[in-house]
Amino acid sequence: MPPIIELEGLGVTLGGRKILEGLNCSLSGRAIGLLGPNGAGKSTLINTLLGFYPATAGTARVLGRNIRTEIKQIRALAGYMPESECFIAQMTAVSFVRLMAELSGLPSEAALERAHEALFYVGLGEARYRLLGTYSLGMKQLAKLAQAIAHGPRLLILDEPTNGLDPPARQRMIRLIREMRDSRDLHILLCSHLLRDVEETCEEVLILKDGHQVHYANLEEERRANRRFLELETLGGDGAFAEAVEGLDCECAITASGFSAPAGSHTDRSPRRFKMVLGQDFALQDLYRLAEEHGVQIRRLNYRRDSLEDIFLKAMENSNGRP
Amino acid sequence: MAVHKRSYHSYAGEFSPAWSRFLIVSRYAYQRALSSRFIVVYFAICFFYPLGCALALYMNHNQRLLAIFNLSSFFSVDATFFYHFMNVQGVLAFVLTALVGPGLVSPDLANHALPLYFCRPFSRVEYVLGKLFVLVLMLSLVTWIPGEILVLIQSSLVGASWIWSNLWMAASIFLGSAIEILVFSLLALALSAWIKRKTAAGAALLGVFFFGAGFGQAINAVLRTKNGSLIDLGSLLARIEIQLFHQYSRRAAAVPADWAWLVLLAIGAFCLLLLEKKVRAYEVVRG
Numbered sequence A: 001m002p003p004i005i006e007l008e009g010l011g012v013t014l015g016g017r018k019i020l021e022g023l024n025c026s027l028s029g030r031a032i033g034l035l036g037p038n039g040a041g042k043s044t045l046i047n048t049l050l051g052f053y054p055a056t057a058g059t060a061r062v063l064g065r066n067i068r069t070e071i072k073q074i075r076a077l078a079g080y081m082p083e084s085e086c087f088i089a090q091m092t093a094v095s096f097v098r099l100m101a102e103l104s105g106l107p108s109e110a111a112l113e114r115a116h117e118a119l120f121y122v123g124l125g126e127a128r129y130r131l132l133g134t135y136s137l138g139m140k141q142l143a144k145l146a147q148a149i150a151h152g153p154r155l156l157i158l159d160e161p162t163n164g165l166d167p168p169a170r171q172r173m174i175r176l177i178r179e180m181r182d183s184r185d186l187h188i189l190l191c192s193h194l195l196r197d198v199e200e201t202c203e204e205v206l207i208l209k210d211g212h213q214v215h216y217a218n219l220e221e222e223r224r225a226n227r228r229f230l231e232l233e234t235l236g237g238d239g240a241f242a243e244a245v246e247g248l249d250c251e252c253a254i255t256a257s258g259f260s261a262p263a264g265s266h267t268d269r270s271p272r273r274f275k276m277v278l279g280q281d282f283a284l285q286d287l288y289r290l291a292e293e294h295g296v297q298i299r300r301l302n303y304r305r306d307s308l309e310d311i312f313l314k315a316m317e318n319s320n321g322r323p
Numbered sequence B: 001m002a003v004h005k006r007s008y009h010s011y012a013g014e015f016s017p018a019w020s021r022f023l024i025v026s027r028y029a030y031q032r033a034l035s036s037r038f039i040v041v042y043f044a045i046c047f048f049y050p051l052g053c054a055l056a057l058y059m060n061h062n063q064r065l066l067a068i069f070n071l072s073s074f075f076s077v078d079a080t081f082f083y084h085f086m087n088v089q090g091v092l093a094f095v096l097t098a099l100v101g102p103g104l105v106s107p108d109l110a111n112h113a114l115p116l117y118f119c120r121p122f123s124r125v126e127y128v129l130g131k132l133f134v135l136v137l138m139l140s141l142v143t144w145i146p147g148e149i150l151v152l153i154q155s156s157l158v159g160a161s162w163i164w165s166n167l168w169m170a171a172s173i174f175l176g177s178a179i180e181i182l183v184f185s186l187l188a189l190a191l192s193a194w195i196k197r198k199t200a201a202g203a204a205l206l207g208v209f210f211f212g213a214g215f216g217q218a219i220n221a222v223l224r225t226k227n228g229s230l231i232d233l234g235s236l237l238a239r240i241e242i243q244l245f246h247q248y249s250r251r252a253a254a255v256p257a258d259w260a261w262l263v264l265l266a267i268g269a270f271c272l273l274l275l276e277k278k279v280r281a282y283e284v285v286r287g
Helices: A042-049 A071-077 A093-103 A108-122 A137-149 A167-183 A195-201 A219-226 A239-246 A284-293 A308-318 B022-033 B037-045 B048-060 B063-069 B079-100 B102-110 B114-118 B124-142 B144-158 B160-165 B167-194 B198-223 B227-231 B233-245 B257-278
Strands: A005-014 A017-027 A031-035 A057-062 A078-081 A155-159 A187-192 A204-209 A212-218 A229-235 A250-257 A271-278 A297-304
Touching (some): A031 A195, A042 A057, A071 A078, A093 A108, A167 A187, A167 A195, A187 A195, A212 A308, A239 A271, A284 A297, B022 B102, B037 B079, B102 B167, B144 B160, B227 B233
Antiparallel strands (some): A005 A057, A229 A271, A229 A297
């Protein structure tokens, strides 16, 4: 898949302060997450990609267009949902979305049609003739999403889309983002400091800290890779069982034993915990067979994977020595 | 696609020409401005004087009416007639600017809407042009357009030769109005961009004119100079109109015409600078 966003030594200085420095990355996922603590430079990166802030070093490409020379083309292909509350208070939602679609280049009639469609799509169909000033925070977020998709962009940039939303509204927003991602009509760049939002929607993640890129992860690949770890909780099982398991094309280690056993349990059937790194030819049925042969009762079996939180925390730890 | 088919799909239709997109902003701004009954009524009132002038021109050439009063004409239609017309319409245009202008940019700033405009293939210049066009068209409709129509009426009543010998007056009406419109519009937009509250921006516009005039006169009186008039926008505009219509006024004559042109040019440039600083998606806070 051709890259959606390419950062080539991108640096941004604002008000005499370096906000972004030396970003180098190529992102091509259908949904790309931009993660980082507050002040990491996530929103600045988005604003630079949209041409609001000038790049002071390097450059970037969005959908193959250079931000230094082809910003108008980039803006024509992108839809943007800003983080802050922004709307025009004395306008109905349908007029507002229509205006935004017209400014994106749609003829008046087409813009009106698309405005209705977008508002129905985000779930504001019944409220589309109400003034935006009378909307709740959740409705305003949805109206912002509607204006971002009304002109049918190829790249949808969402800056903290679930900010200030209650749990049901957040779920609805996440569902919409997933639906759009799966429609395969557009790519999504989601900027958030909420790991769960990114984990639920994105395939690729770029983690920033203090304006630097501290980690890039392809979540899909990480998920696949992490399926090779297996955590096992058993009643019984000793070194002989562990040795036998290693014969199944995997590494095995007893990570805990003799911990609080259930009342009345026998000593040779005390609880144990194994951690296994699985090889290519490992078959789960063989493990069950071995357990039966050694009289081991498997109480829990868990394919462990690094959560995004683990990846994020690791990235933050690794970047601590950064100047 | 019907609205009930609730799924995301991209747009594959035609696009509007890029050059015309600034007019979209103007169209929506007109809708908003003319949704106020007060502005509509005031806008209608602005046409009363031109209508009265047109009627007066007609009566001035109505032989039956002139015969009743045994006069050859009620008044002479010359530069003074059009100079007074410009003065009256200038005041009306200024009040119209104070009513419409503050509502153009300040609501967008107050609601942080500018990123939504500029994340599209729509530039800051187009935004300012679109907003400027709202005032330029409305003020044109109450200043030079009726002025030129009066010139045409007079010419049709007197004869085509009149317009050729008075073509300079038609040019003066256009030029004088154009300067007035640009100064009013740029000032209104700049104040609207810097003051987020609509009413405060309107008050500031009135303040620039009236406090400027008062302060300028105070400087003249205290320092026994004429340079105070350089901050009196009304005097500066009057000075230029006097020059254009070959008239005389003691107050306006205090300012040399060259200086008046220069100061108005500087004011226009300053307003553009203010707009350049403020009309952007996000402001960068230094420090």
